[in-house]
Structures are given as structure tokens and as C-alpha cells.
Amino acid sequence: MTHPTTMGQNDVLGTDRIIACADRKAPTYIALSDRVWGMPELRFEEHRSVEEHIRAMAAEGFRITRNVGDLPTAFMAEAGEGELCIGFLGEFDALAGLSQEAGAVEHRPLQAGGAGHGCHHNLLGAASLLAAVTLRDALAEAGVAARVRYYGCPAEEGGSGKTYMARAGAFDDLDAAFCWHPADYNHVMSASTLANIQAYFRFTGRAAHAAVSPQVGRSALDALELMNIGINFMREHMPSEARVHYAITQTGGVSPNVVQASAEGLYLIRAPRMEDVVDLFGRVQKIAQGAALMTETSQEMIFDRATSGVLPNRALEEVMQEEFEAIGAPPFDAADYAFADRLAAAALTDADRRASAEAFHAPEGFPRNLHDEILPLPLVPRQFFGSTDVGDVSRIVPTAQCLTATAVLGTPFHTWQTVTQGKEPHAHKAMVTAAKVMAATAARVVRDPALRAAAQAELRSRRGSDRHVSPLPEGTVPPRGADRNPGAAAEG
Structure with a gap:
């Protein structure tokens, strides 16, 4: 042309x-x-x-x-x-x-x-x-x-x-x-x-002495590890051009003799089509919920950003x-x-x-x-x-x-x-x-x-449509203050 x-x-x-x-x-x-x-x-x-x-x-x-x-x-x-x-x-x-x-x-x-x-x-x-x-x-x-x-x-x-x-x-x-x-x-x-969605998943458990009273502890770090295991199994069953990346942004501490009461990961889900990203993101959320259920911890998803x-x-x-x-x-x-x-x-x-x-x-x-x-x-x-x-x-x-x-x-x-x-x-x-x-x-x-x-x-x-629909959920605002750069994740 x-x-x-x-x-x-x-x-x-x-x-x-x-x-x-x-x-x-x-x-x-x-x-x-x-x-x-x-x-x-x-x-x-x-x-x-x-x-x-x-x-x-x-x-x-x-x-x-x-x-x-x-x-x-x-x-x-x-x-x-x-x-x-x-x-x-x-x-x-x-x-x-x-x-x-x-x-x-x-x-x-x-x-x-x-x-x-x-x-x-x-x-x-x-x-x-x-x-x-x-x-x-x-x-x-x-x-x-x-x-x-x-x-x-x-x-x-x-x-x-x-x-x-x-x-x-x-x-x-x-x-x-x-x-x-x-x-x-x-x-x-x-x-x-690749379109993408990025979000934090934060787990909260109960601290305890890991040797004296481990039975009363509920490990948020275990929940985060189980979430990663679940995502690894999911990778076999997602589109070949899709990607799921992660960074562990908070482990709850560095002492092995403490049952960790908090842990967090930052997850980036990518695929050529936004509808595939949304589908995979929903599956990742279910995996996080399952990890919390298995460990008797609670979990929270904090949306970070999305890109078409x-x-x-x-x-x-x-x-x-x-x-x-x-x-x-x-x-x-x-x-x-x-x-x-x-x-x-x-x-x-x-x-x-x-x-x-x-x-x-x-x-x-x-x-x-x-x-x-x-x-x-x-x-x-x-x-x-x-x-x-x-x-x-x-x-x-x-x-x-x-x-x-x-x-x-x-x-x-x-x-x-x-x-x-x-x-x-x-x-x-x-x-x-x-x-x-x-x-x-x-x-x-x-x-x-x-x-x-x-x-x-x-x-x-x-x-293929009259107008572009933003991938950002309604009401989402950019990260503010200390939440802006906790993991310094990269786009490209």
C-alpha cells in the first residue's frame, strides 16, 4: 500500500x-x-x-x-x-x-x-x-x-x-x-x-512457635507455596502463548522457628487476548482460595494494574x-x-x-x-x-x-x-x-x-467494536504511597 x-x-x-x-x-x-x-x-x-x-x-x-x-x-x-x-x-x-x-x-x-x-x-x-x-x-x-x-x-x-x-x-x-x-x-x-493483569495475593495466618506449639499455627507462607504449586499444575492446561509470572514480595520473616503469619506474592498473567487473561486470572483466584482453605488462612487479592x-x-x-x-x-x-x-x-x-x-x-x-x-x-x-x-x-x-x-x-x-x-x-x-x-x-x-x-x-x-473498553475494573486507582513500588515489577 x-x-x-x-x-x-x-x-x-x-x-x-x-x-x-x-x-x-x-x-x-x-x-x-x-x-x-x-x-x-x-x-x-x-x-x-x-x-x-x-x-x-x-x-x-x-x-x-x-x-x-x-x-x-x-x-x-x-x-x-x-x-x-x-x-x-x-x-x-x-x-x-x-x-x-x-x-x-x-x-x-x-x-x-x-x-x-x-x-x-x-x-x-x-x-x-x-x-x-x-x-x-x-x-x-x-x-x-x-x-x-x-x-x-x-x-x-x-x-x-x-x-x-x-x-x-x-x-x-x-x-x-x-x-x-x-x-x-x-x-x-x-x-x-500480550494483554495482562497483575495483582497481589496476600495471605494471613496465625503465628506460633514452630517447635513448641506448631499445632496452633496457621502458615501464610505454606499457603503462598501451595498457591505456586497450584499455578504450576495449571500451566499444563492453559493456552501455549499465555504466561504466568510471579515474585514473592513478602515472606513473613526470616526465622524458620516461627510459623509465618503473613506472606504475599505478586502475579502477572498474560495472553494475546484479554478475554483469555480474564479467564486465567479467575482460575488463579480460585487457586489462591484453595490454598487458603487448605491452610486455614485467609487471603486477599489486591488488583494492581492491567494492560491491553x-x-x-x-x-x-x-x-x-x-x-x-x-x-x-x-x-x-x-x-x-x-x-x-x-x-x-x-x-x-x-x-x-x-x-x-x-x-x-x-x-x-x-x-x-x-x-x-x-x-x-x-x-x-x-x-x-x-x-x-x-x-x-x-x-x-x-x-x-x-x-x-x-x-x-x-x-x-x-x-x-x-x-x-x-x-x-x-x-x-x-x-x-x-x-x-x-x-x-x-x-x-x-x-x-x-x-x-x-x-x-x-x-x-x-x-471490532465502536470503542475501546478499559481493562481496568471500575473504581480502580493507581497504587499510592508505599504500595507503588513494593516489588518493582516490570511491564515488558
């Missing part, structure tokens, strides 16, 4: 103009990314990072709206006028336990147990800011009326910030949305992701692929390749590279440790086995996203190996490339009504 451009505006809103606008502002947003790298904050607690983003957009003359969706670390920044509105999605949250010295090829935590940008969201938010500013500047130079909006989205890692924002109607008036994600390959993402799967939009993805190929892969140099070789030799394995190639359907045996090509767009959308709260945005507005190689090939994300690369020159180059690709694709949407119509028609067809 090809989408003809609108004559008369092509030169000013074309790819060359977008590249020039992005290059002019890139140093400012590279510096912003590095500052956010140095202040890693967990889900719903990204206050310093948000202020950095807001200052940057206010300095560009964007109008700021805070507390979007009643989330203190969610905001919108908008510039321009007109009915047409283009959105860019940004993130800035970090992960627990991934503190790491920048540029080191061995594990060197800066702070024991500290957080770190193990998914390169410091780069993610900065590039989306740069894309928004680039499009605003190009539109102003062309004299084209349209609104450009940046969304500062909190808590992608285990918090589903965009899902709460979507429920509040934050994306309802957009004509198209664009985002990207750091990766170790360059490509346009044409894939569905991404709906691909081929109309936008095909245009994004064209723009990516016109712009080219990140312009890595000899120093970038040398660093990549050192890190690969010291901290990565052939198994890491194979796993990454399989995840992205990429050919194995790429000759360099940095991906400096662009993968072809798949013939049909694929199934990706991660999750992202972009899914709920993609069911409201046509959405496209690219991935660029901010990381050395085979880098496992959510690890110190990712954090250490977050301020490297190769990561900066990939970040700026992503901004150019998003802005150039958005410019095509602005000047091509036929493309907008095709993208909207595809969304309606794939969604």
Missing part, C-alpha cells in the same frame, strides 16, 4: 526538513536524556524526571497540562492550533535494583540496591520530546496549522500509566499517535503484544518503514563499534544474541555488534511476547512505533548491561534517529488525508 503525499507542502514538510529540524535541537535533548539517566525513579514516583521534561517543553513554548488522568507524574505538552492533533508518547521510569556505572563493561553498581534505566526510558522520553519539537518547528516553517502534543507517561514498567490515562480520555481527540522503544535492532514494530495488547496499524507502519529507510540507520562510528565489541566480549554471550534475534525475527550472524541496518517490515503483523501499555492507546487512536539500536546486539533488557549503555554515544545516535523517524512519519500523516482515513479505517476493523 502506498500513500501519495500532498503536493505543495512536500519540500517544507519532507524528510530533509525534518532531519534538519531534529539535528538543530538534538544536543538539548541528548543532554536531557543524560540528566534523566542520572536520576532513576520508579513507577509513579518520577517527579524529578517529569520536572525535567516539563521545563524542556515549557522552554519551547508548549502549553503544559499536569496531573493527566489524576496521575501526579503524568502530563501533556501541546503547541499549535487547528483541528488536526498528533501525539507523541514518552516515558521516563526506571527499574529497581539496576544501579550501574555508565560505560563500564562489568557490573559496577553506583548504589547498592539502587534503581537504574534498564529499559532506556531516559532515551525514550527525550526522543519523543525531540520528535514533538521537530514536528512543531517543521509545521511552523511550512505555515501548516495542526496541534502537536507530547504525553509524559509514567509507570510503563509495571504500572500501566497509559492505561489509566486512556481511561480518563487523554488520547480521545488524537488523529494519530507515535512512539518508539530502545532495542538492539532497528525496525518498525508490526506486532501484537497492541493493535498494529499497517497503514501507518508502512509509511514509517518508508521514512526509516529514507533516514537510514543510526550513524555509528569506529568508537561506537569498539565499545560494542568490548561490552560483547566482557558481558554478553552467543545465547544472548540468539535470544534477541529470535525475539525480533532477525537473521542470526550479523557481522557487527551494533545493528546498523534496518529490518524489513514483516508481511503480516507478528506476535510479540512482551507487553506495553501502548496497547490501550493503540485501541483508541491509530498508533505506530519504531525501535532503534540503542544497545549492543544481544543485550538483555532489564539488566545492568542495558543501564551501562544509556549515556553512550551510540545510544544517543539511535535516540535521535528514532525522533526523526517518528516526526517524519507524523509529517506524512499531517499532509495526507487519505493516509489518516486509511489508518482510522484499519483501527476500526482490527478493534
Whole structure:
């Protein structure tokens, strides 16, 4: 499918103009990314990072709206006028336990147990800011009326910030949305992701001396272990593409001579279709009830968050692929390749590279440790086995996203190996490339009504309903205070 451009505006809103606008502002947003790298904050607690983003957009003359969706670390920044509105999605949250010295090829935590940008969201938010500013500047130079909006989205890692924002109607008036994600390959993402539900299960029993009077104790820890055993048996009898993950977040203590009176686990249930997730979640709840019954304890389920799967939009993805190929892969140099070789030799394995190639359907045996090509767009959308709260945005507005190689090939994300690369020159180059690709694709949407119509028609067809239904139960609010980051669970 090809989408003809609108004559008369092509030169000013074309790819060359977008590249020039992005290059002019890139140093400012590279510096912003590095500052956010140095202040890693967990889900719903990204206050310093948000202020950095807001200052940057206010300095560009964007109008700021805070507390979007009643989330203190969610905001919108908008510039321009007109009915047409283009959105860019940004993130800035970090992960627990991934503190790491920048540029080191061995594990060197800066702070024991500290957080770190193990998914390169410091780069993610900065590039989306740069894309928004680039499009605003190009539109102003062309004299084209349209609104450009940046969304500062909190808590992608285990918090589903965009899902709460979507429920509040934050994306309802957009004509198209664009985002990207750091990766170790360059490509346009044409894939569905897994929908999910996450919840805590807390068991309460009765403490006792484990040797003198064990008969009067009722072990909450036993109940949690039985719950895990039940889920292990369930795994044989659920869809092969479904997943159930868990973390034990509270064991009731460390003394073996005490019958533990409290225990808690955090459970993440995923599947391609939300209806399958809901079904599995119901079965997990029954297993928890059975574990409590067997141990004569009580149990409580505390809903944490939910996310829909991404709906691909081929109309936008095909245009994004064209723009990516016109712009080219990140312009890595000899120093970038040398660093990549050192890190690969010291901290990565052939198994890491194979796993990454399989995840992205990429050919194995790429000759360099940095991906400096662009993968072809798949013939049909694929199934990706991660999750992202972009899914709920993609069911409201046509959405496209690219991935660029901010990381050395085979880098496992959510690890110190990712954090250490977050301020490297190769990561900066990939970040700026992503901004150019998003802005150039958005410019095509602005000047091509036929493309907008095709993208909207595809969304309606794939969604199969008049409107998106939020996966969040009615009345659910985001975790507050100490409950926000007890397990620091990850989304992807």
C-alpha cells in the first residue's frame, strides 16, 4: 500500500526538513536524556524526571497540562492550533535494583540496591520530546496549522500509566499517535503484544512457635507455596502463548522457628487476548482460595494494574518503514563499534544474541555488534511476547512505533548491561534517529488525508467494536504511597 503525499507542502514538510529540524535541537535533548539517566525513579514516583521534561517543553513554548488522568507524574505538552492533533508518547521510569556505572563493561553498581534505566526510558522520553519539537518547528516553517502534543507517561514498567490515562480520555481527540522503544535492532514494530493483569495475593495466618506449639499455627507462607504449586499444575492446561509470572514480595520473616503469619506474592498473567487473561486470572483466584482453605488462612487479592495488547496499524507502519529507510540507520562510528565489541566480549554471550534475534525475527550472524541496518517490515503483523501499555492507546487512536539500536546486539533488557549503555554515544545516535523517524512519519500523516482515513479505517476493523473498553475494573486507582513500588515489577 502506498500513500501519495500532498503536493505543495512536500519540500517544507519532507524528510530533509525534518532531519534538519531534529539535528538543530538534538544536543538539548541528548543532554536531557543524560540528566534523566542520572536520576532513576520508579513507577509513579518520577517527579524529578517529569520536572525535567516539563521545563524542556515549557522552554519551547508548549502549553503544559499536569496531573493527566489524576496521575501526579503524568502530563501533556501541546503547541499549535487547528483541528488536526498528533501525539507523541514518552516515558521516563526506571527499574529497581539496576544501579550501574555508565560505560563500564562489568557490573559496577553506583548504589547498592539502587534503581537504574534498564529499559532506556531516559532515551525514550527525550526522543519523543525531540520528535514533538521537530514536528512543531517543521509545521511552523511550512505555515501548516495542526496541534502537536507530547504525553509524559509514567509507570510503563509495571504500572500501566497509559492505561489509566486512556481511561480518563487523554488520547480521545488524537488523529494519530507515535512512539518508539530502545532495542538492539532497528525496525518498525508490526506486532501484537500480550494483554495482562497483575495483582497481589496476600495471605494471613496465625503465628506460633514452630517447635513448641506448631499445632496452633496457621502458615501464610505454606499457603503462598501451595498457591505456586497450584499455578504450576495449571500451566499444563492453559493456552501455549499465555504466561504466568510471579515474585514473592513478602515472606513473613526470616526465622524458620516461627510459623509465618503473613506472606504475599505478586502475579502477572498474560495472553494475546484479554478475554483469555480474564479467564486465567479467575482460575488463579480460585487457586489462591484453595490454598487458603487448605491452610486455614485467609487471603486477599489486591488488583494492581492491567494492560491491553497492541493493535498494529499497517497503514501507518508502512509509511514509517518508508521514512526509516529514507533516514537510514543510526550513524555509528569506529568508537561506537569498539565499545560494542568490548561490552560483547566482557558481558554478553552467543545465547544472548540468539535470544534477541529470535525475539525480533532477525537473521542470526550479523557481522557487527551494533545493528546498523534496518529490518524489513514483516508481511503480516507478528506476535510479540512482551507487553506495553501502548496497547490501550493503540485501541483508541491509530498508533505506530519504531525501535532503534540503542544497545549492543544481544543485550538483555532489564539488566545492568542495558543501564551501562544509556549515556553512550551510540545510544544517543539511535535516540535521535528514532525522533526523526517518528516526526517524519507524523509529517506524512499531517499532509495526507487519505493516509489518516486509511489508518482510522484499519483501527476500526482490527478493534471490532465502536470503542475501546478499559481493562481496568471500575473504581480502580493507581497504587499510592508505599504500595507503588513494593516489588518493582516490570511491564515488558
